[in-house]
Amino acid sequence: MGYINIFRTLLGKTAVEPSNPANEHKTTRHLPSHMQTERRNKKRLNARKGTRALIIDDSPTIIFALKKMLQSTGYVTFEASDAEQGMALARKERPDIIFLDIVLPGMNGFAALRMLRRDPLTQPIPIIMISSNEQATEQFFGSRIGxxxxxxxxxxRFEVFARIERLLDADLIPRRISVPASDSVPKNLNS
Known part of the structure; x- marks a missing residue:
């Protein structure tokens, strides 16, 4: 896929004409089949206006595309180009959701995820990992550490909002699916 088509995909524009039903599958080909079916049968549920999202990615194109998608539906966004800056912003701004790239300069996304889950201020924030490499081990490891x-x-665009919608509570705020006991931080770190 050329750079223009990648950029179109990131902005929710298809590389093929959507009016051609034979080509419609190309826009959702990497989604699970149940998500592809739900797209046509269900109205999208959006997070409440003012939902705060932190995007941690070293690609200006990804940051721009996600920021544009989210802001178009009323999100407030914060951006960081590395894990250290992202973790500082997460502690300071306390976003409602974090998009965290795996491959970052310096500290990688898995190390950042581990630290965010150990910090009582950032532990309850839902995190969606993003990567250009869809290895099952990355998905498994990411889910194991939170x-x-x-x-x-x-x-x-559809995939971004479908993933967020899975995390919305009754007040339309993204929440962690569950907080495993292994995520809990001991009250006394000196013992």
Whole structure:
């Protein structure tokens, strides 16, 4: 896929004409079949306006595309180009959701995820890992240390909002699916 088509996909525009039903499958080909079916049968549920999202990615194109998608539906966004800056922003701004790339300069996304899950201030924030490499081991490892979901780059607008919708509570705020006991931080770290 050329760079223009990748950028179109990231912004939710298809590389093929959607009016051609034979080509419609190309926009959702990397989604599970149940998500592809739900797309046509169900109205999308959006997070409440003002939902705060932190995007941690070293690609300006990914940051721009995610920021544009999220802001178009009323999100407030914060951006960081490395894990250290992202973790500082997460502690300071306390976003409602974090999009965290796996491959980052310096500290990688898995190490950042581990630290975010150990910090009482950031522990309850749902995190969606993103990567251009869709290895099952990455998805498994991310879920084992506390990621709520995983998205492969390039992703569509539909996929971004479908993944967020899975995390919405009754008040339309993204929440962690569950907080395993292994995520709990001991009250006394000196023992």
């Amino acid at each position: 990621a709520e979901d995983f998205m492969k780059k390039p992703f569509s």
